[in-house]
Amino acid sequence: MSDNDKKVSRRAFIQQTAAAGVGLMLISPAQLLAKANQSKGPVMSTNIKSKGYAATDTSGKLSPWEFERRPVGDNDILIEIKYASICHSDIHQMKGHWGKQQYPQVPGHEIVGIVTAVGRNVTKFKVGDRAGVGCMVDSNLEHESCKNGEEQYCPETVFTYGYPEKSSPTGISQGGYSTNIVVRDHFAVHIPDNISFQEAAPLLCAGITTYSPLMKVDLKKGFKVGVAGIGGLGHMAIKLAVSKGAEVYGFTTSPDKVKDILAFGAKEAIVMDSPAKLAPYKGKLDYMISTIPVQFDVAAYASVVKPYGFFTQVGMPEGFELTLSNIGLSISRVNFNASLIGGMPETQEVVTYCADNNVLPQIQIIKAEQINEAWEKVVNKEARYRYVIDAATF
Numbered sequence: 001m002s003d004n005d006k007k008v009s010r011r012a013f014i015q016q017t018a019a020a021g022v023g024l025m026l027i028s029p030a031q032l033l034a035k036a037n038q039s040k041g042p043v044m045s046t047n048i049k050s051k052g053y054a055a056t057d058t059s060g061k062l063s064p065w066e067f068e069r070r071p072v073g074d075n076d077i078l079i080e081i082k083y084a085s086i087c088h089s090d091i092h093q094m095k096g097h098w099g100k101q102q103y104p105q106v107p108g109h110e111i112v113g114i115v116t117a118v119g120r121n122v123t124k125f126k127v128g129d130r131a132g133v134g135c136m137v138d139s140n141l142e143h144e145s146c147k148n149g150e151e152q153y154c155p156e157t158v159f160t161y162g163y164p165e166k167s168s169p170t171g172i173s174q175g176g177y178s179t180n181i182v183v184r185d186h187f188a189v190h191i192p193d194n195i196s197f198q199e200a201a202p203l204l205c206a207g208i209t210t211y212s213p214l215m216k217v218d219l220k221k222g223f224k225v226g227v228a229g230i231g232g233l234g235h236m237a238i239k240l241a242v243s244k245g246a247e248v249y250g251f252t253t254s255p256d257k258v259k260d261i262l263a264f265g266a267k268e269a270i271v272m273d274s275p276a277k278l279a280p281y282k283g284k285l286d287y288m289i290s291t292i293p294v295q296f297d298v299a300a301y302a303s304v305v306k307p308y309g310f311f312t313q314v315g316m317p318e319g320f321e322l323t324l325s326n327i328g329l330s331i332s333r334v335n336f337n338a339s340l341i342g343g344m345p346e347t348q349e350v351v352t353y354c355a356d357n358n359v360l361p362q363i364q365i366i367k368a369e370q371i372n373e374a375w376e377k378v379v380n381k382e383a384r385y386r387y388v389i390d391a392a393t394f
Contacts, residue, residue, distance in 0.1 A: 052178025055094035078117035084176035108176030134204035195355035212342030221245030226288035233291035299328025
């Protein structure tokens with residue numbers, strides 16, 4: 001090879017390597033990780049940068065915050081979040097209504113997005129899949145409840161935000177009001193192509209929280225169901241019960257929701273401006289689900305259910321406590337119970353069911369800068385009916 005040929009070869013090599021270097025600079029760490037994992041190559045061991053909105057105290061005001069998530073482990077997936085919706089639970093927890101909290105803390109457990117990296121043991125997801133995350137993100141999966149598909153009852157389960165998590169750089173799990181999330185693959189569900197990300201997000205909490213107890217009572221056509229509290233959860237309860245053929249009665253304290261309740265398919269909408277409004281329905285219904293997240297007269301509402309029927313409480317008030325009238329419940333002889341979300345198989349089931357049957361939440365898309373305003377509207381019962389945050393605005 002001549003000296004001139006050597007110069008040309010050397011120049012070509014330098015140009016090729018320089019181009020490759022520029023290309024690497026233009027690819028994000030998440031993309032590099034995704035490329036490595038597509039071939040089950042080495043997983044990056046560095047923390048993953050994220051940004052979102054966090055509470056820093058009990059004021060209920062969120063602000064922008066940059067933080068880090070753990071590296072993607074062998075059983076994890078990394079999700080680039082597209083949308084995250086607002087649940088009243090976010091507000092309760094950030095304000096310390098359910099106990100002392102560690103801050104900064106990012107709320108949000110109705111999360112959807114695209115898988116951008118997978119751990120070497122992951123077979124359930126691949127890069128590019130549409131995925132969703134609800135109220136749980138991790139567990140050792142060895143407890144009996146996990147094996148039975150009821151992970152919400154496992155003492156080792158890590159809930160999506162505010163829970164001690166050794167692998168988290170912040171010491172606690174951080175939620176979905178953010179640009180990405182690392183989650184054990186077992187706790188993610190597939191989002192079908194026949195539903196939008198925006199409409200799928202609320203199903204990860206509001207959907208499963210109401211779907212699970214409704215399925216436990218074996219709804220039949222003509223089954224009379226009462227829904228108390230028509231907000232993010234309540235409006236989904238109506239739609240789900242109606243889709244199963246139930247005759248639904250919506251009980252609300254907001255007169256301006258009557259038209260919506262009927263539009264959701266309810267047979268009647270009852271405005272609860274007086275306890276006397278319950279009298280005509282005493283012992284008439286087969287079942288009632290309450291999404292009311294504050295103290296209320298449980299026995300009075302339960303009286304509308306037939307003796308030996310069931311009343312399920314899913315709303316979580318301050319301190320997780322409700323005052324019950326024992327004599328009131330004993331007179332109606334209604335079986336009172338409470339329910340906590342649902343397991344992972346049932347969560348996938350509700351997402352697929354809603355997508356296939358067009359049972360969709362009524363949503364309002366907002367930007368990150370509107371979160372604090374939206375929270376105030378949720379507390380003031382002005383949400384119609386689920387605020388969904390565009391994660392591109394974090």
